[in-house]
Amino acid sequence: MNTKEKILKKSxxxxxxxxxxxxxxxxxxxxxxxxxxxxxxxFPKKEDVILALMEKLSEGNNICFETYxxxxxxxxxxxxxxxxxxxxxxxxRGLLIGNTEFEEVLRNRxxxxxxxxxxxxxxxxxxxxxxxxxxxxLSESDQDMFLSFLAFFGRSWxxxxxxxxxxxxxxxxIQHYIKLLKWQLSLIATEKGKRQLAQLx
Amino acid sequence: MNTKEKILKKSxxxxxxxxxxxxxxxxxxxxxxxxxxxxxxxFPKKEDVILALMEKLSEGNNICFETYxxxxxxxxxxxxxxxxxxxxxxxxRGLLIGNTEFEEVLRNRxxxxxxxxxxxxxxxxxxxxxxxxxxxxLSESDQDMFLSFLAFFGRSWxxxxxxxxxxxxxxxxIQHYIKLLKWQLSLIATEKGKRQLAQLx
DNA sequence: GTCTATAAATCGATAGAC
DNA sequence: GTCTATCGATTTATAGAC
Numbered sequence: 006m007n008t009k010e011k012i013l014k015k016s017x018x019x020x021x022x023x024x025x026x027x028x029x030x031x032x033x034x035x036x037x038x039x040x041x042x043x044x045x046x047x048f049p050k051k052e053d054v055i056l057a058l059m060e061k062l063s064e065g066n067n068i069c070f071e072t073y074x075x076x077x078x079x080x081x082x083x084x085x086x087x088x089x090x091x092x093x094x095x096x097x098r099g100l101l102i103g104n105t106e107f108e109e110v111l112r113n114r115x116x117x118x119x120x121x122x123x124x125x126x127x128x129x130x131x132x133x134x135x136x137x138x139x140x141x142x143l144s145e146s147d148q149d150m151f152l153s154f155l156a157f158f159g160r161s162w163x164x165x166x167x168x169x170x171x172x173x174x175x176x177x178x179i180q181h182y183i184k185l186l187k188w189q190l191s192l193i194a195t196e197k198g199k200r201q202l203a204q205l206x
Numbered sequence: 207m208n209t210k211e212k213i214l215k216k217s218x219x220x221x222x223x224x225x226x227x228x229x230x231x232x233x234x235x236x237x238x239x240x241x242x243x244x245x246x247x248x249f250p251k252k253e254d255v256i257l258a259l260m261e262k263l264s265e266g267n268n269i270c271f272e273t274y275x276x277x278x279x280x281x282x283x284x285x286x287x288x289x290x291x292x293x294x295x296x297x298x299r300g301l302l303i304g305n306t307e308f309e310e311v312l313r314n315r316x317x318x319x320x321x322x323x324x325x326x327x328x329x330x331x332x333x334x335x336x337x338x339x340x341x342x343x344l345s346e347s348d349q350d351m352f353l354s355f356l357a358f359f360g361r362s363w364x365x366x367x368x369x370x371x372x373x374x375x376x377x378x379x380i381q382h383y384i385k386l387l388k389w390q391l392s393l394i395a396t397e398k399g400k401r402q403l404a405q406l407x
Numbered sequence: 408g409t410c411t412a413t414a415a416a417t418c419g420a421t422a423g424a425c
Numbered sequence: 426g427t428c429t430a431t432c433g434a435t436t437t438a439t440a441g442a443c
Binding site for chain 2: 419421422
């Protein structure tokens with residue numbers, strides 16, 4: 006592993022444990038036993054480190070969606086999709102909480118809005134697919150609301166987990182929110198959909 | 207209005223617009239055309255300002271719950287309750303987002319956990335009341351899940367609104383999340399409950 | 408590529424006069 | 426109560442030797 010990769014790995018570790026704003030470039034350098042100057046050679050600004058990590062997070066999410074696309078649409082693979090997404094988000098949780106500090110940077114340099122719109126389109130198609138399979142009972146307006154819910158849920162659970170579930174393990178935390186998602190699905194699932202959900206524990 | 211109150215008012219205004227971490231004591235002093243030293247006379251530490259504002263927020267929430275307690279339990283008054291809570295939270299949104307910086311402070315000096323547990327108990331009773339009125343269809347496990355959902359929703363909507371709904375007005379933003387809440391309620395409402403919800407536009 | 412040393416800015420907080 | 430002036434710590438970022 007080269008220095009650049011080492012920096013990214015250690016930065017993420019520190020960000021996750023202490024939050025981005027509590028970790029200075031000095032801290033990262035010290036943890037890696039390299040000099041602050043060396044840090045700046047590889048990443049001229051702290052935001053460059055954050056941006057690089059954000060892109061890795063985004064790639065991870067893309068892979069989850071691609072994996073789903075290759076499977077038969079079902080509520081089980083839908084849950085799988087979200088387990089993947091949540092696991093990925095959890096791995097980068099330090100970036101996703103307390104990011105108001107770098108919000109402006111992200112807005113300018115990271116394709117926030119495009120990514121968001123792409124995801125909404127993707128999810129819309131996924132929901133339509135599940136409805137067409139007779140798994141979800143979704144009217145036009147239900148679909149919009151469930152989409153709003155999913156967008157909200159997918160972006161916000163990590164905030165709450167960071168503040169309120171800190172003592173829990175990674176797996177426990179993720180399962181807590183997956184359970185909440187399953188419950189939501191069960192409320193709008195058809196009988197066929199409910200039978201699929203029943204297969205899960 | 208005395209200086210202390212002026213400081214609190216202006217601080218909140220600045221926090222809401224720029225986020226706590228982007229507003230220094232100097233900024234507040236400059237905006238009020240007083241000296242930084244004077245700021246420190248009234249609030250020795252920046253966290254004292256934040257703590258005072260948090261307590262005002264908490265009082266506002268308490269009033270919402272008390273108001274609900276004096277009404278006849280119904281899904282309409284339940285929605286009223288949340289409109290009140292959301293309006294209050296929105297007014298103090300600067301404190302509620304990006305608060306990882308002061309999380310430790312809040313944990314130590316503000317009765318976070320007690321407040322949280324009190325609210326969960328309160329909400330549990332409210333839900334039981336609504337079920338007893340024949341408005342909600344809630345099994346034991348449904349109740350737990352809906353409680354988890356409400357706790358999550360109530361704490362997290364403000365994060366999302368701050369990042370994704372910034373261009374919307376206060377009223378639009380709040381109504382967006384109230385609409386989401388109504389939809390959730392409609393999923394677990396009895397026929398009687400659904401008739402109440404239908405009264406709302 | 409990596410280092411040491413330090414610039415330059417900003418922050419919270421304090422000292423002491425009035 | 427309010428002011429001016431400043432301390433002391435911390436941060437990002439850079440300069441220049443090796």
